[in-house]
Amino acid sequence: MNHDTYEAPYIRKILEDVRTIAIVGASSNEARPSFFVTKYLIDKGYRVFPLNPGMAGKEICGRKVYASLNDVPEAIDMVDIFRNSAVAASFVDQALTLEPVPKVIWMQLTVRHDEAAARAEAAGVRVVMNRCPKIEYGKLSGEWGWVGGNSGVISSKKQSLHGSGKMQSLGIVKQ
Amino acid sequence: MSDQQPGFDTLAIHAGAKPDPATGARATPIYQTTSFVFDDAQHAADLFALRAFGNIYTRIMNPTQAVLEEKVAALEGGTAALACASGHSAQLIICHSLMMPGDEIVCARQLYGGSINAFNHSFKSFGWNVVWADIDDISSFEKAITPKTKAIFIESIANPGGRVTDMDAIAAIAKKAHVPLIVDNTLASPYLCRPIEHGANIVVESLTKFLGGHGNSMGGVIVDGGNFDWGKNKGQFPMLSEPNASYNGVTMYETFGNIAFAITCRVLGLRDLGPAISPFNAFQILTGMETLSLRMQRHCDNALKVAEWLSNDPRVSWVSYAALPGDKDHDNQKKYAPKGAGAVFTFGLKGGYDAGVGTVSKVELLSHLANVGDTRSLIIHPASTTHSQLTPEQLESAGAGADVVRLSIGIEDVADIIADLDQAMS
Numbered sequence: 020m021n022h023d024t025y026e027a028p029y030i031r032k033i034l035e036d037v038r039t040i041a042i043v044g045a046s047s048n049e050a051r052p053s054f055f056v057t058k059y060l061i062d063k064g065y066r067v068f069p070l071n072p073g074m075a076g077k078e079i080c081g082r083k084v085y086a087s088l089n090d091v092p093e094a095i096d097m098v099d100i101f102r103n104s105a106v107a108a109s110f111v112d113q114a115l116t117l118e119p120v121p122k123v124i125w126m127q128l129t130v131r132h133d134e135a136a137a138r139a140e141a142a143g144v145r146v147v148m149n150r151c152p153k154i155e156y157g158k159l160s161g162e163w164g165w166v167g168g169n170s171g172v173i174s175s176k177k178q179s180l181h182g183s184g185k186m187q188s189l190g191i192v193k194q
Numbered sequence: 195m196s197d198q199q200p201g202f203d204t205l206a207i208h209a210g211a212k213p214d215p216a217t218g219a220r221a222t223p224i225y226q227t228t229s230f231v232f233d234d235a236q237h238a239a240d241l242f243a244l245r246a247f248g249n250i251y252t253r254i255m256n257p258t259q260a261v262l263e264e265k266v267a268a269l270e271g272g273t274a275a276l277a278c279a280s281g282h283s284a285q286l287i288i289c290h291s292l293m294m295p296g297d298e299i300v301c302a303r304q305l306y307g308g309s310i311n312a313f314n315h316s317f318k319s320f321g322w323n324v325v326w327a328d329i330d331d332i333s334s335f336e337k338a339i340t341p342k343t344k345a346i347f348i349e350s351i352a353n354p355g356g357r358v359t360d361m362d363a364i365a366a367i368a369k370k371a372h373v374p375l376i377v378d379n380t381l382a383s384p385y386l387c388r389p390i391e392h393g394a395n396i397v398v399e400s401l402t403k404f405l406g407g408h409g410n411s412m413g414g415v416i417v418d419g420g421n422f423d424w425g426k427n428k429g430q431f432p433m434l435s436e437p438n439a440s441y442n443g444v445t446m447y448e449t450f451g452n453i454a455f456a457i458t459c460r461v462l463g464l465r466d467l468g469p470a471i472s473p474f475n476a477f478q479i480l481t482g483m484e485t486l487s488l489r490m491q492r493h494c495d496n497a498l499k500v501a502e503w504l505s506n507d508p509r510v511s512w513v514s515y516a517a518l519p520g521d522k523d524h525d526n527q528k529k530y531a532p533k534g535a536g537a538v539f540t541f542g543l544k545g546g547y548d549a550g551v552g553t554v555s556k557v558e559l560l561s562h563l564a565n566v567g568d569t570r571s572l573i574i575h576p577a578s579t580t581h582s583q584l585t586p587e588q589l590e591s592a593g594a595g596a597d598v599v600r601l602s603i604g605i606e607d608v609a610d611i612i613a614d615l616d617q618a619m620s
Contacts, residue, residue: 050443055245062246128451151451162247164210165255167263167456168274173200173208178215185233187241187248189215 022136022148027172030155033123033145034191037096038066040152041088041121043110044101045069047079052127052151053101054079059153060099063190064183068095088113097123099152100130108135115142127151160189202269202385207484210264224477225257244444244461254465258473262480266405266415269384269486270397273420274456276464277413277476281380281400282312283469284414288376288398290467291433291458292344295321299345300338300373302329302359303591304352307581309378310588313347328591332363339371344431345396346373350389351381351516351531353566354576354600355593356539358516358526365393372430374422380404381538381566385490386531395422396455401471403567404537407482407489411475416459420452434458489569489605494534496611497603503612504541509549509619514593515539537603538566540576540593543619547596550575552618554599559606559614566602571611574600 040060046053058080061067068091069079075086085091088098088110098114098121100107107130114121115138124139126132126148136146147155157163158170161178181190200208211222230249232238240246249255259277267275278284293299301313303326313324325343327334335346346368348359361377368375376396377389383404389397399405401413424434424447434454437443440462447454464470482489494517501515516527517535527535543549553573554562560573564580574580576594589595603611 048443049243049245050437050441050445052449055449058240058245062240154451157247161212161215164264165247165249165257165260166274166453167255167260167267167276167460168453169209169264169267169272171268172212173204174212175208177213177218180215185237186231187233187237187246 020140022131022133022146025147025150027159029145030147030150031159031191033097033125033147034152034156034159037123039068039093039095040065040097040099041068041070041091041095042099042101043070043088045071045079045084047074047077056099056101056127056151056153057082059156062183062188063156063181066093068093088117094119095121097121097125099125099127101127102130104130104132107132111135111139115139115144120144123147125150125152156191159191162189203487205268206265206486209268210261211480222258222261222477222480224473226473227256228252244441244449244457252473253468253470254460256470256473256476258480259471259476262401262413262471262476262483263415265480265483266384266399266401267417269483270379270417271384271388271390272397272417274453275415275417276456276459277401277415277471278464279414279469279471280412281378281398281402281414282308283467284398284400284416285309285312286469287459287463287467288396288416289317289320289322289345290463291455292374292431293320293322294432296323296342297321297344298323298325298340298342299347300325300327300335300343301346302327302348302352304329304355304357304359304593305347305349306353306378306380307576307584307594311583329357329359332360332367335364336367336371339367339373343371343373345376347376347378349378349381350387351536351538352593353381353538354540354580354598355514356381356516356523356535357514357593358523358530358535360526361389361392361394361530368395369393372423372426381536382531383486383490385486386494386533386536390417390419390421392530395419401479402565404490404493405483405486406479407486407567407569408478409565409568409570411478413471413475413479416456418453418456422455424454433462438462491534492605493537493603496605496608497535497537497539497601499608500601500603500611500615501539501541504615507619509544511542511544511597513539513541538600540598540600542595542597543599545597547577549619550597550599551578553615554618556618557614558617559610560601560618568602569605571604571606572602576600
């Protein structure tokens with residue numbers, strides 16, 4: 020498929036379908052984008068497994084850190100890759116050996132590897148590249164607009180509060 | 195909505211303006227509050243550290259303002275926007291985000307007089323130095339660029355002369371030098387011209403003018419084109435590309451990608467400099483924006499008829515309106531603003547300074563005041579008012595010589611506008 024642009028329904032379906040997310044390249048440094056995303060996805064109710072070989076056994080945002088995808092004790096719905104494009108392929112290939120195979124492989128902003136993406140898609144895995152799930156969730160939920168972001172979403176339906184019950188948290192619900 | 199990309203008029207009404215999540219209110223509510231309750235201590239910490247989206251304090255963001263920002267960003271084709279108290283404060287925030295003391299900005303001479311003043315005088319206090327270039331000599335922009343240059347600043351349609359700038363040519367120079375092109379799109383509005391499509395990286399506008407459109411509320415906006423690599427040259431834009439000490443080492447460009455400039459303007463500029471837009475003004479401007487296309491086309495149609503009438507009047511020595519065939523900017527207007535040349539233009543009275551003062555004194559329908567982009571027709575004699583701080587040479591180069599009268603044609607019946615000008619000029 021075309022990975023230059025994604026239709027909103029494709030992204031929405033992914034963010035609705037997945038429950039467990041492994042973050043490759045998670046950081047405990049609170050100023051790093053990977054920390055921002057880990058924290059945000061946890062707050063939105065996803066079960067997040069941070070991966071970082073140097074921090075295995077420690078915690079990030081209260082979640083145990085694992086060294087590699089193979090160490091995660093649950094089925095992984097989505098692998099979110101915070102590593103550069105050159106090494107991203109090795110994580111894709113590793114993910115494809117998991118049992119069960121993840122539903123989604125997501126590569127962060129600036130990360131893109133078309134050949135690895137094609138291998139994943141051949142195995143029935145949905146792929147998103149050069150995007151951030153925090154940004155995409157924010158666009159679909161309406162939170163992106165709170166910081167002046169152009170979400171591209173036009174709707175006459177009320178925005179949905181997130182199921183957490185928090186006042187300042189919008190959620191994605193099935194239409 | 196279906197997969198079809200929404201058109202401009204649909205965006206003008208709907209972009210950013212979903213029904214309110216708390217109440218279902220269909221019109222955007224006026225959130226007239228200074229501050230917002232945190233869910234818990236962790237939520238507060240996340241908001242202050244930029245880890246969560248959300249509202250803290252109306253000096254930084256407000257839900258009414260946010261709808262306005264998304265709407266302008268959508269209409270301009272940008273990735274994000276920041277609204278603030280006025281167009282001038284928007285310029286200040288932009289320069290604050292880009293420039294350090296000793297840095298330079300290359301500006302077109304053909305700018306609104308207030309901008310010329312700000313760049314020439316006020317911004318000097320910050321150590322930001324302006325270097326002037328001329329839209330009639332595009333190469334002057336390239337010659338003005340030095341290693342200290344941090345941006346090029348032009349107007350799409352220049353105030354007061356209604357000059358239309360060759361944006362593509364200047365964008366090419368900016369791209370080659372890897373400096374952002376800032377375009378003030380106030381007089382065109384995104385209905386007539388979308389500078390990002392012509393290579394602009396940042397769009398700045400006075401919301402007070404055509405976007406609000408009714409002469410009742412001040413506001414300004416910064417639109418992030420999302421199309422500039424802030425990290426390409428190390429140290430060039432430290433506020434965007436270096437870890438920020440006031441946010442525990444967060445690097446804006448790395449963290450916020452193609453909205454990093456808008457975020458930087460908000461959380462480092464607006465937060466610390468303070469020129470927030472009031473929620474009520476944001477609401478008024480939002481209401482105005484829903485009819486932007488209808489008003490703007492009527493403004494243009496009326497202005498062209500008035501310009502044609504003036505061109506044929508023996509008391510008038512010249513008319514500068516780019517929609518007139520034969521105007522020196524007519525080709526640029528057809529290229530950059532094909533739906534019309536806007537409402538603001540100048541003409542010269544054969545009677546000079548005294549005739550200009552006389553005309554503005556005698557109008558009865560047109561209003562003699564210092565604004566443009568109102569539903570009402572407006573008139574001013576720049577040499578004795580808005581541009582009176584400029585030297586005679588600056589007046590000429592800004593298109594505001596002694597004989598010059600500036601009009602901002604409103605959306606009244608055009609026959610009435612012409613009749614009033616006719617009696618006032620006699």
